[in-house]
Amino acid sequence: MTVSPMMDSPRTAAANPPVQPVQGNMGQAAVVRSSAGGPVAAEPTALTPVAKLIDVSKCIGCKACQSACVEWNDTHPEIGANVGVYENPLDLTPDMYTLMRFAEYDNPDSGDFEWLIRKDGCMHCAEPGCLTACPAPGAIVQYSNGIVDFIQENCIGCGYCVSGCPFDIPRLGRADHKAYKCTLCSDRVAVGQGPACAKACPTKAITFGTKDDMTALAAERVEDLKSRGYDNAGIYDPEGVGGTHVMYVLHHADKPGIYNDLPENPQIAGVVENWKGPTKTFGLAAMGLAAVGSLVMGLMTRSDVEAEDEQRAADMVDRAADPAAPPEEQV
């Protein structure tokens, strides 16, 4: 096994992957945050923050990103039906981590019609709501390069990550009850490669590199769009979640909502944000709940969870399990 020459984060997705064994640089040693008090590295490997930039103005909605994502991650999306729209499947699923969303927009200012196509998927927030909400220790981690990843072995399938996500991204598998979402191809990034979607994207609407480089590229693109009359072109890197490691270039950055409800000012849900102290214990509690009937239940004898927290937790569980807002795959 050779050691990867790319000890730091990759700068591009336009490279051919190695076929020789390489030592990846993303693992426990690079973890800076872990859900529910899961282990973090004492002195995490300092990887350069990365970002995926999605330039909506270059996107042709071809779904190459979806295709490449399925191929790389070996998921098995089902063959659905056409319900009169271009989205297929209709929503993100545990087998479709990314989805082109199509919006037909009559621009009231120009009088022109626009077809706004946005690649939806995990934004890899700097302040990830999913991680904050997750009650399972080590089920959601954040690496020093900014990637937020799910460790399925530790996932208890409670769906809190779905409620905690301001972008409504994670989906629970029906069969295994584990939460899934875009990993930013952490397995590729670890060996110096960019994500599969960014490599595949025919028009380079999706690019990948360091967050600094992507921010600079985004600025260049915004300038080009302004020169074409898109006065409100801009970068979507929302502060409410501390910025994101997936950013958009939008022609109408003043109206993110027209791009299939991209949140104007995403925030970590209040219930998650206000509840920081007892996270760890709550995580235990939730797991105990899940483990009811098993022998380990008896181990759960101590708790300093307050009644208020209990009620919040109950609400969240209710919400997570409510058929009206199911965290599971919606077909």
Added chain:
Amino acid sequence: MTNSWTDIKNTDLVIVMGGNAAEAHPCGFKWVTEAKHHRGAKLIVVDPRFTRTASVSDYYAPIRPGTDIVFLMALIRYMMENDKIQWDYVRNYTNASLIVKDEFGWKDGLFTGYDEEKRDYDKSSWDYVIGEDGYAEVDPTLENPRCVWQLLRAHVDAYTPEMVERVCGTPSDRFLKIAEMIGECSSPTKTMTSMYALGWTQHSKGAQNIRGMAMLQLILGNIGVRGGGMNALRGHSNIQGLTDIGLMSNLIPGYLNIPTEKEPSWESYMKSRAFKPLRPNQTSYWQNYPKFMVSFMKAMWGDAATKENDWAYNYLPKLDVPTYDVLRMFELMDQGRCNLYFCQGFNPLLAFPDRGKVTRSLSKLKLLVTMDPLETETARFWENHGEHNPVDSAAIQTEVIQLPSSCFAEDEGSLTNSGRWLQWHWPGAEPPGDAKLDTWIMAQIFLRVRDLYLKEGGVFPDPIVNLTWDYADPNDPTAEELAKEMNGRALEDVTDPADQAKVLAAKGKLVKNFTELRDDGSTSCGCWIYSGCWNEDGNNMARRDNSDPDETGAYANWSWSWPVNRRTLYNRASADLAGNPWDPERPLIWWTGEKWTGYDVPDIAPTAKPDEVGPFIMNQEGVSRLFTRGMMRDGPFPTHMEPFESPMANVFNAKMRGNPVARLFESDVAHLGDSTEFPFVATSYRLTEHFHYWTKHNVVNASLQPEFFVEISEELAAERGITRGGQVRVWSKRGEVWAKALVTKRIKPMICDGKTVHVVGIPLHWGFVGAARKGWGPNSLTPFVGDANIETPEYKAFLVNIEPAVGEAVS
């Protein structure tokens, strides 16, 4: 393509009309987004639908399907009216100054010489006035009313912006904005590229659509230059190669022709192919025709082709009709005059128009042989699939043999892309099960037929038993052997004509390229334009040097392109009369004072003086043609013709239906519909999630676009009571389909001739085998009508009706 995919990055303006490049060629379209990003280029899309290409365009205009000629002629009119002409280019590099016969004219939508009975033109008046010196007469001032320029001016006069609005349904302000953007590219330092595909070819006048844009590009000086050109985006990975190698009814590899009955002898065949220059000093490269033809005959029949027997000319079939194209073959089949049919990687049951007729025709065959890596609907045309293929199997007597073949991942060889690059590929696996390489299959069929003739004798066995088949393993010719055979070799020492002592290619060696081919039988060459692909330097198609000096986009050492590794056709026209690049910022080739040099292989003799020899060396005139003489069946200029099924009459001649000389069989006339019964205009197309009828076998692509649908406007949906996602029935004079309704703002009703015209969009990727849901294709509905010049079926403009489907009968 005259240029290459990577050259598109050099453009200033892209017009996508007659195609949908972002959707059908996404990775080639990358070079459009690169040009936009790095050069500030603009993108114009003209299409009946607001496509995915339109979604990233700078300007979009709708157009009624089948009216492109009006739009294009109006653009030419605009350029002439507003002096948006690259004058030096037009005067020197086009036939604008040549004088046309007095008899030529146009009236009521028809050119001179029309014979209604024969549905054909007598084209004798469509030609130049030839002077006593044997050359075409010219007027360099372009003032003579009979010069091409003045005739063109008169011809386009009717095509006003108002006419565009009336016929095309394109608002005139949109048309004018586009005309203005295009007009900027008449500057020698600004270039437009045209990217088109089957949106222009699949009409009964498809070739004239393309002529229209080619003429506009010539007037703007955009042919031969970086970032310019006429760029046909071929639909399949090697349809360029299959066409180059002449796998068509009337072709011999390298765009030579199969003789007709009017050419019973070698002499008569060669007489009409003398290609004498029509202007002084001109190259008229086709004068080398005999060298390519004799070398081809030697490649086919070796020692059996001799000077004495006219190179075995007798072995070639002689045509009684211009072509035995697929429409004609299915017509013959339907008449019971074809017994045996082979489909190699081809699915005609979904690909050819009027599926009912296709099924009926296949049912009359004795034997159908299919060779394919995948299941096809054609191989199972006899199998009942309910409403998706409602046949009575027992009543169909056709025997079908289905042979499993390899796919790209399992064989070795070259494919020719749209930019004429021949790229070698290597296998990554073996064919599954007992599937075999296509080359093995063809060898087996041949050897077994040959053996029967050798054993039993039979009718005219000569061309079969004498066919060159000297492969190391005759049962299994290798790609290398076949490639070298196409490249050509010296059968005797080939010497330099200027110095007989100098041997260019020794006997037995591969020729360097087609300049070493001879017409005396001393060379063989399967496909002259591919000569140079695998010579004594090795397999040039396998070259993988991706360097690009000065980032011109040429990539001259990546693979190999025909002809002679030239990347941009007509590149001589990228330089002015003195040999200097029109645009100093984008040089391609230039004259050093002694010879041509530059980034590309010059498309002219290396020492041909720039002010003497014209840049269009393949043409007898040495210049390009705004007026095509008698080379096209339906006119030397494009003139507006309605589709055969149209919501309005031809504004020039209400009695004229479609293209008056298009491919139309008597038996199909009754199956044409009119707008009272079928009020809506339908058009067919690909979706980006699928490739033809292949990817429905792929579960990933099937998940990305699982089910057949049709697209209609919100207005039409409201008018017919159709809901989004609801089931609809669409029918034409020839058949019916059921689909989901995709109701969209991206299709808007147009007003043509005061009438509202609704468009129904019908994608083509579904059938009854594979992973995706069962469905239909547009060919259940389309008319059995073909283009006048190349017989392409009219898939892009026909009439249908639509209604909500009763119940949930399907899906």
Added chain:
Amino acid sequence: MNIDLSRRSFLKLAGAGVAATSLGAMGFGEAEAAELAHVRDFKLVATTEARNTCPYCSVACGVILYSRKDEQTGKNRIFHIEGDADHPTNRGTLCPKGAALRGFVNAETRLTQPMIRRAGGTAFEPISWDDALNKIARTMKDDRDANFMTLNEVGIPVNRWTTAGFLAASATTNETAWATYKVVRSMGIVGFDNQARV
């Protein structure tokens, strides 16, 4: 269990089938993750690469075929296909068709043996290569001998065979095309066409 979640919530969540099995392995009181953070093993390690081009449209994107030996068949099996970043046209990118090429190569509907459908039949039945090819050759010879036109009505040699036709593929190699051309033309078939128009 000290946390008092409502019974309703409890039932819903338990009913959702939350896995409890990992709990025991979790070192529970430590509130530590059972599994340390890790990324998926890089799946292309120790594979064979082959350079190829996409068989779909005419852009002809460079692709890399990644294969490993399939222990069952003893043949190489392609398990991943990705764009070739060295290719000047596509630079490693692929469209949704190209990115999913693996599914074409390994499709369930790939043909693996010759089949024949008899006149009036309702199903395909297997046939050996030898029998299939001999039958094809026999049919060709017989039809050609019966219907080949050597002279036209006015006695001019025309040497054409119009009762047989051949549709050539759109994605075979140039070398296959040349072999096909030779075979078809030598027999005098004029109903010869390709997929350029559709």
